Amino acid sequence: MCDEVQKIARVRVHVGKILYLCRVMENFVVSARKYRPATFASVVGQRHITSTLKNAIERGQLAHAYLFCGPRGVGKTTCARIFAKAINCLNPQGGEACNECESCRSFNESRSLNVHELDAASNNSVDDIRNLIEQVRIIPQQGRYSVFVIDEVHMLSANAFNAFLKTLEEPPHHAIFILATTEKHKIIPTILSRCQIYDFNRIKVEDGVEYLRYIASQEGVTADDEALNLIAHKADGGMRDALSMFDKAVSFCGSTLNYKDVAATLNVLDYDTYFTVTDMLIEGRYVDALMTFDNVLSRGFSPQTFIAGLNAHMRDLLMAKGPAISLVEFTGTLIERYKQQATRCDESLLFNAIALLTEADGKIRQSSNQRLLVELGLMKIAGLGQKKNSDTATLTLSVDVALPELVASQPAKPATTPVSASAATSTPAAPAIESAPAPAPVAASAQAPTSAPVAEESATPRPRRVATVKPTQTPMSISLNALLDTTQKSSDEESTTATTTELVVDPDTETKIEAIRDRWVEEVKHHRPRHISVFEKMRVEGNTITLRVPSADQGEDIMRSQTEITQRIAELASVSGYVELKVVVDERIRASRPIKIEDRLSHLVKKNDKLTDMISRLELDVE
Numbered sequence: 001m002c003d004e005v006q007k008i009a010r011v012r013v014h015v016g017k018i019l020y021l022c023r024v025m026e027n028f029v030v031s032a033r034k035y036r037p038a039t040f041a042s043v044v045g046q047r048h049i050t051s052t053l054k055n056a057i058e059r060g061q062l063a064h065a066y067l068f069c070g071p072r073g074v075g076k077t078t079c080a081r082i083f084a085k086a087i088n089c090l091n092p093q094g095g096e097a098c099n100e101c102e103s104c105r106s107f108n109e110s111r112s113l114n115v116h117e118l119d120a121a122s123n124n125s126v127d128d129i130r131n132l133i134e135q136v137r138i139i140p141q142q143g144r145y146s147v148f149v150i151d152e153v154h155m156l157s158a159n160a161f162n163a164f165l166k167t168l169e170e171p172p173h174h175a176i177f178i179l180a181t182t183e184k185h186k187i188i189p190t191i192l193s194r195c196q197i198y199d200f201n202r203i204k205v206e207d208g209v210e211y212l213r214y215i216a217s218q219e220g221v222t223a224d225d226e227a228l229n230l231i232a233h234k235a236d237g238g239m240r241d242a243l244s245m246f247d248k249a250v251s252f253c254g255s256t257l258n259y260k261d262v263a264a265t266l267n268v269l270d271y272d273t274y275f276t277v278t279d280m281l282i283e284g285r286y287v288d289a290l291m292t293f294d295n296v297l298s299r300g301f302s303p304q305t306f307i308a309g310l311n312a313h314m315r316d317l318l319m320a321k322g323p324a325i326s327l328v329e330f331t332g333t334l335i336e337r338y339k340q341q342a343t344r345c346d347e348s349l350l351f352n353a354i355a356l357l358t359e360a361d362g363k364i365r366q367s368s369n370q371r372l373l374v375e376l377g378l379m380k381i382a383g384l385g386q387k388k389n390s391d392t393a394t395l396t397l398s399v400d401v402a403l404p405e406l407v408a409s410q411p412a413k414p415a416t417t418p419v420s421a422s423a424a425t426s427t428p429a430a431p432a433i434e435s436a437p438a439p440a441p442v443a444a445s446a447q448a449p450t451s452a453p454v455a456e457e458s459a460t461p462r463p464r465r466v467a468t469v470k471p472t473q474t475p476m477s478i479s480l481n482a483l484l485d486t487t488q489k490s491s492d493e494e495s496t497t498a499t500t501t502e503l504v505v506d507p508d509t510e511t512k513i514e515a516i517r518d519r520w521v522e523e524v525k526h527h528r529p530r531h532i533s534v535f536e537k538m539r540v541e542g543n544t545i546t547l548r549v550p551s552a553d554q555g556e557d558i559m560r561s562q563t564e565i566t567q568r569i570a571e572l573a574s575v576s577g578y579v580e581l582k583v584v585v586d587e588r589i590r591a592s593r594p595i596k597i598e599d600r601l602s603h604l605v606k607k608n609d610k611l612t613d614m615i616s617r618l619e620l621d622v623e
Helices: 002-027 048-057 076-087 102-108 126-136 158-169 205-219 225-235 238-253 259-264 271-282 286-298 303-319 325-326 333-343 347-363 370-390 475-484 485-499 509-515 516-525 529-536 552-562 562-573 587-591 597-607 608-616
Strands: 065-069 115-119 146-151 177-181 196-199 394-401 465-469 538-542 544-549 580-585
Touching: 002 347, 048 076, 065 076, 076 102, 076 146, 102 196, 115 126, 115 587, 126 146, 126 158, 158 608, 177 597, 196 608, 205 225, 225 238, 225 259, 225 333, 238 475, 259 325, 271 303, 271 370, 271 538, 286 370, 286 516, 303 325, 303 333, 303 347, 333 552, 347 370, 509 516, 509 538, 509 562, 516 562, 529 544, 529 552, 544 552, 552 580, 562 580
Parallel strands: 065 177, 065 196, 115 146, 146 177, 544 580
Antiparallel strands: 394 465, 538 544
């Protein structure tokens, strides 16, 4: 018997708890509804619109149709309701409703017959507009105006818009229409021309933080600035979204909102991660940065989320370095942290880091290995940090002395010996596109040239020797630089080697190339057909091949393959020396081309006489 009594007692306790929770849940109202602005003064971040509407009410200059457009959750429908209440108030005070007259009380109690709200997303047909037009004809029983608020008006069909045009242009004197939409571009121009258009702005982060701080004080919640900044940033300019996140954070954290718990609740990366990674990158510690990135992935965040957040962080650091700090949407202690870290970052490093991260962010969706793409970007930025740190300790000495003769048996030192201009043939009179001599089979001579060709003029000053002293690098920095700058170093070594050895020219180059001209033209016809007309008329003088092209674009296209072309010609002609390729732009070639249709046809017929037979058989028109 005692066991049954205890069971009944426990059941009563559980039932009591359930009833209490039901009463609490029944009375709970989300913050977005509980703290919905009831006056123009309480609207957040839309001062330019609320001031205009208040002035229109005070002066009695009311239009018959308004269009409120802007992002979600910025107060479009709220301002429409406040405006509808204010114009029907019997005792308005400075454009605001008094909240004491019968009209204001009925509106606050949701029993006003003067305000009609229509959801165009579910009432978008012609019949719905016809019913609305019938309601417009009814004179209000209380108050001066019947206000029709049509939300998401862009969802109306084309026929519904057309049926609404006449009533919207010339409604009864007691009817006022307020249209609200998030996509103004979907509304037809004939509707736009009949309305006064008000564009709502995204709510700034600082305005959102202030309003969240006010709501937290009303609810007895303690919140730090960084937590409120995180909520306002995550909301992306929408106050309704910010209040929903605030309720979620309060449900998880209770009466105290701290930054770490809010970040975990909203599933966003905290600012500390980006500050820490940035410190590692500017110091060149790429291993630590990779380990931090691995920790981020283990917490469930995607590589795209990390790289987008890091890119935004780098951008904010760049803005915080100068007068553009107003573009950084942070407040309180967080903006001070950005200022402090920005002083330790070089502008060029931030520019390059933003470029690298933006490029990686664009490629990450199509990448089959997103993690490797992000890691490569981090290593490149760390390499920039290492280079900046090493450049601060670099010492450059300039000595104004003549260069001694260089002997081929002594190894050349690229870092200490400047190189004179390489020997080149005379430049043609016509404008030419030239590039550096391509690597070709060369033989080392016993002695390199003692002076540059340009030194023949007596007025030319002697070259200067530049010696650079750099600090020793750790094995880690050497390996990273080798990873990032392989292409640059190899090109520098090739240019140094090519210029410190004498170029050898085969005296029979011209004869050998002329002998294989037809063979080379045939090869170009198969592999480079768009350049066939250029190589058919190529001119060979000594070891120089000159090509005349009608445009600079075609010349640049040929010069991009200069090395491949000269090496192939040398191989076909069995040339054992250096072969140079020059491209000359000649606009007269372009002008000599046939312009008229008849001239073009005759030009094509000369190339292929079967074209005339094909035109006659197919009965084609010349045009």
